Amino acid sequence: MSASVLHTEVGVSDEKQAAAKSAGRRFGALVVRLGAIAAFAAIMAYFVVFAPGFTSTFNLINVVEQSAILGVLAYGMTSVIIGGGSDVTEGGIDLSIAANMGLCAAVYATLLSMGYGDFLSVVAAIGVGMAVGALNALAVVGLGILPLLATLAVLNVAAGMELTLTQNTVVGASSPLLGVLVSGSFLGISALAWALIVFSAIMIVVVHGTSFGLRLYAVGGHPEAARAAGISVPFYVSFTYVLSGFCAAVASILTVSRLSASTPGSGELLLSVLAAALLGTVFSRRFVPTMGGTLLSVLFIGLLANGFQLLNVSSYWVNGVQGALILLVVAITSFARGSEGSR
Amino acid sequence: MTNSMKGLVKALALGLAAACSLAVISGATAEELSLKGKRIGVSAIGTDHYWDLMAFKGIQDRVKELGGEVIALDAGRKDQQQIAQLQTLIAQKPDAIIEQLGNLEVLNPWLQKIRDAGIPLFTVDTATPHAINNTTSNNYNIGAEIALQMVADMGGKGNVLVFNGFYSVPVCKIRYDQLKYVLTSFPDVKIVEPELRDVIPNTVQSAYSNVTDMLTKSPEKGSIGAVWACWDVPQIGATQAVEAAGRNEVKTYGIDGSPEVIKMVMDPKSSAGAVAAQQPYEIGKTSVDNAAKYLAGQKVPPFTFVPSVLINKENAAEKGKPFLDAAEKAGVK
Numbered sequence: 001m002s003a004s005v006l007h008t009e010v011g012v013s014d015e016k017q018a019a020a021k022s023a024g025r026r027f028g029a030l031v032v033r034l035g036a037i038a039a040f041a042a043i044m045a046y047f048v049v050f051a052p053g054f055t056s057t058f059n060l061i062n063v064v065e066q067s068a069i070l071g072v073l074a075y076g077m078t079s080v081i082i083g084g085g086s087d088v089t090e091g092g093i094d095l096s097i098a099a100n101m102g103l104c105a106a107v108y109a110t111l112l113s114m115g116y117g118d119f120l121s122v123v124a125a126i127g128v129g130m131a132v133g134a135l136n137a138l139a140v141v142g143l144g145i146l147p148l149l150a151t152l153a154v155l156n157v158a159a160g161m162e163l164t165l166t167q168n169t170v171v172g173a174s175s176p177l178l179g180v181l182v183s184g185s186f187l188g189i190s191a192l193a194w195a196l197i198v199f200s201a202i203m204i205v206v207v208h209g210t211s212f213g214l215r216l217y218a219v220g221g222h223p224e225a226a227r228a229a230g231i232s233v234p235f236y237v238s239f240t241y242v243l244s245g246f247c248a249a250v251a252s253i254l255t256v257s258r259l260s261a262s263t264p265g266s267g268e269l270l271l272s273v274l275a276a277a278l279l280g281t282v283f284s285r286r287f288v289p290t291m292g293g294t295l296l297s298v299l300f301i302g303l304l305a306n307g308f309q310l311l312n313v314s315s316y317w318v319n320g321v322q323g324a325l326i327l328l329v330v331a332i333t334s335f336a337r338g339s340e341g342s343r
Numbered sequence: 344m345t346n347s348m349k350g351l352v353k354a355l356a357l358g359l360a361a362a363c364s365l366a367v368i369s370g371a372t373a374e375e376l377s378l379k380g381k382r383i384g385v386s387a388i389g390t391d392h393y394w395d396l397m398a399f400k401g402i403q404d405r406v407k408e409l410g411g412e413v414i415a416l417d418a419g420r421k422d423q424q425q426i427a428q429l430q431t432l433i434a435q436k437p438d439a440i441i442e443q444l445g446n447l448e449v450l451n452p453w454l455q456k457i458r459d460a461g462i463p464l465f466t467v468d469t470a471t472p473h474a475i476n477n478t479t480s481n482n483y484n485i486g487a488e489i490a491l492q493m494v495a496d497m498g499g500k501g502n503v504l505v506f507n508g509f510y511s512v513p514v515c516k517i518r519y520d521q522l523k524y525v526l527t528s529f530p531d532v533k534i535v536e537p538e539l540r541d542v543i544p545n546t547v548q549s550a551y552s553n554v555t556d557m558l559t560k561s562p563e564k565g566s567i568g569a570v571w572a573c574w575d576v577p578q579i580g581a582t583q584a585v586e587a588a589g590r591n592e593v594k595t596y597g598i599d600g601s602p603e604v605i606k607m608v609m610d611p612k613s614s615a616g617a618v619a620a621q622q623p624y625e626i627g628k629t630s631v632d633n634a635a636k637y638l639a640g641q642k643v644p645p646f647t648f649v650p651s652v653l654i655n656k657e658n659a660a661e662k663g664k665p666f667l668d669a670a671e672k673a674g675v676k
Contacts, residue, residue, distance in 0.1 A: 052435075059434050066427040168540050170511040172448045182452070255423070259449045263422045264542075305424075309431050312414050315424075 029287070032332045036282045036325075040300055047307035054310055061193055067302035068196035069251045069258065071295065073097055073269065074276035075203045076247030078294045081277055082207065083240035084140075084147055085220045086289060088330065092140075092220065092237070094244045095151040097273060099158040100132045102266030104252035106162045109173035109262035118177040126249040132158050133245020137238035159267055172261045181257035195254055204291045216240070217288070275326050276301055282329050376635040378411025383634065384437040384462075385413055386429055388445035389420035391544070392576060393601040394623045395444060397673060398467050401627025402441055409635055411438075420543060422449050429453045433460050439634045442474075443467040443627075446511050465634045467626055470513045470646070475637055478630035481648040482514045485598055485619040486521025488653045492617045493569050493596045500531035501568025504557050506550065506577045508540035515573035518598060522571060535567070541577040550580030558588045570595045575604040575618050582607055585614040599623075600654065602670045609659040617655035620666045624673050625649050 047054045076097050084092015108125040112118070132154060139150035184191035207213035218226040219236040227233050256262055279300065280293030305318045383406045390396040399417065406413040414437060418425030425445055432440060433456060440462055442454065447469065454473035457464045466474040493503070505522070509515040526532050539553045554570060561567050570581040570593060578597030585593045591614055597604060600620025607615035626649045637643045654662050 056434070059431070062430050062434060066430065069423065168508055168542055170446050170448050258426060259422050259446075260452055261446070261448045263446060263449060265421060268421050269423070302427075305427065306431055309414070309416065309428060310435065312412075315416055315419075315428070 029332060033282055033287070036328060036332060039325075040282075043307070044300075044303065047303065047310070051307045051310035054307055057188075059306065059310075061189055063299065063302045063306050064193040064196055065190055066306070067298050068192045069101075069254050070269065070272055070276060070301065071196045071298040072199055072247050072251040072254065073101060073273045074280070074294045074298050075199065075291060076244035076251075077273050077277040078280060078289045078291060079203075079207065079216070079247075080147075080240045080244045081289045082220045083216050083237050085223070086281065086287075088334070089148065090146060092240060093147045093151060093274075094136060094241060095148065095270065096132060096136060096155040096158055097151075097244055097248050098270040099155045099162065099267045100129055100245055100248035101252045101255065101269070102262070102264070103132065103158045103162040103165075104129045104249040105256050105262035105266065106165045106171065108252055109171040109256050110165060112173040112175050112178075112256075113171055118175045121175070122177065122253060125252055126246065129245040129247075129249025129252065130242050131245070132248070133242040134238075136245070137241040140241065141234045141238045155267070155270075162264075162266075166262065166264065168264050170261050170263050173256050174260065177253070178257045178260070181254065182260075192254060192258065199250065200291070200295050204295075207291050221288070272301060272322070275322055278326055279329050282332065287332070375639065376409055376632060378406055378409035378438075378631075378635050378638070381411045381438040381638060382435075383411050383413050383631070384416070384432045384435065384440040385443070386416045386418070386425060386432060386440065387443040388418050388422075388425050389543075390417050391420060392574070392599075393670075394574070394599045394621065397623035397670070398443055398627035400673060401624035402443070402467065402631055403627075405628040405631035409631065411635075418445075422446060425450075426453055429457070433457055433462065436460070437462065438638060439463045439465060441465045441467060441630055441634060442469060444469055444512065447471060447513055448511055463634065463637055465630050465637075467630045468514055470517075474645075476630070476633045476643045476645060476647060478626050478633060478647045478649065479514065480619075480621045480626065480651040482517040483521060485621075485651055485653075486518035487525055489518070489596050489598060489617060489619045490522040490525035490571075492653060492655055493571060493594070494525065494529050494532055496594050496616050497532060497568040499529055502533050502535050502561075502566060504554060504567060504570045504581075505534050505538045506541040506553075506570075506572040506581075507538040508542055509573060512573075518573045532568075541572055541574075546576040547580040547583075550577035551584045552580075554581045554584035555588060558584065558590055558593070564590065564592055567593050569593060569616065572597045575599040575601050578604055578615060578618065579607070582613060582615045590614075600651075600666050602667055605654060605659070605663045605666055608654050608656065609663045611656065617653060619651055619653050620663075621651045622649050622666075622669070624669065 053059050077094055080092040080094045104125040107128050108121050111121040111124055136151050136154050139145045139154065140147050181191045186194060207216065215226065215231050216236055218229070219231060219233050223233050276298045277289055277294055279297035281287045281289050283293035283296050284290045301322060304321060305315065308315060308318055385399070385402050387395060387399045390399050403413050403415050414432065414435065416428040416432065418428055426449065440457055442450070442464065444467065451471060451473065454464055454471055458473050464474050466477045468479045470477050507519055510519060535557065542549050558567060570585070572578050572581065575597035578595045581595045585591070585595065594614055594616030596616050598619040600618055604615060604618045605620060607613040608618050629647055629649055633643050633647060652662050
């Protein structure tokens, strides 16, 4: 903070001092970051040794399956944070993503139960998800509202629409597509697990392997520089919100397959989604969100719940540990960023 | 060890004495029951409600009493989490699984998977074809009794506000269907359409504002005669709303017997008309006994009913007290 103030108005010697300070901070951050990763590793090692059945293939595939919905949502959130910048108060964030998934699931299950086929129902669900994303984009990019507030408002819109549609009830659904997702498997890996694997591969390639992804990082990291380089910042930021809506829709179909229904209470997932996206930054050297980091933290959250259950430790602890880790990661991130003085 | 064994036998004998009052407990003596060396998985959709917590506690206490190991899983009212817990539980291969409440539509495919994995499944308050035994109250009785009490208090005519947000929960379906069936004999008692929706969480607040709105909509005294809900948490909000609106002619009816609702019914000035009080702790314990019997090779019926008691304005002072005592003893408020 102080460094950023100095930066703007003082001379060379102070700048040198600030640089030295920031180097010191970076080193400190590196130590803490490695510490966090070591803590992750230690927890996993403990599970491997003490939790019965933890390392069995069957169990690990179960965890991948259990992580699929959270993973797809977390990719949406990660893309928004990448494109909008990872400043916690002013950067990109999509608080509506879980509620949007609930709405899409309700649309999908309701249409199926009304007798429309898979094709139309899937198209409608994805259309609704992207429309909610577009609404976020309009509020954030078009109207210039802070993402935190804009998406909070859209969260309520989506949750309200879901309640109106389902009257807060469980809407049962079955279809050929759901049948495949529930019981299909290939090479001994279930369809839901494949969904996460394939979706992960696509996201990692698009965001980390293309010039499109590079520009997305530029937009989030240095919007002015990106603009100067001729990149359309509004387009990229809008795109991330629509992509986030798309992820919500895909996750909704996975949810309906897993629960054989659309059920109220999807909004509960928001905290885990945020946790996954934020925890993921610890796996990046510059504390930026990455798709790979998000995948690792999604699996970590899944393994945490799984390991605790196998150890017969109360599930109430999972929330506590998750919360403590978020606090740790956010603390490290702000610590590391303090030196850069984003503005 | 031997001392604690003696204590155990003593506890079992006492338990047996208590159980004798329950006509449903079959002939097998409690001493024979043991879960030594057995692991019992317990999955509950949530424990935020008095009933749920008492049953969940009853199951765990009984498993430990019988010398078994319990894997207790509370899904915190999240379907996703319950499914994940059940999936991992199946991989853990416990000797039996006891499942308590939840959305049947969501659960059924997974309960099927439990059976496919060869794990005996027992349920608490959850009627499903996949369970070996479902231990519950006689909800057919409860539903009819509370409906008849309501009709009697209304003098056979008037309008009823009905909360019907959980028709997908099997016990609520039975109670609601019984209400409808009773009302076919009393055509002057009418359910106000559209029905109200009870919700979780914020059940009390939401019921309060729903009932307040409906009373405002029908301002003449006597235009609404009663409020009905398939459980008693909405009844709390409804009773408060009726009293706050000064509409004491409206009486409220619910099922479960949470201590605060029993206290309301015991209070002569309260608008809570009646509550069907269940014995959730006993229900939880009895489901474990059924599992233990099954694992010992004995025959177990497809369902076991644990008695419940209709507490109304006339009998509240006498019938309510044992339930409040039981709640206090279990340390659950």
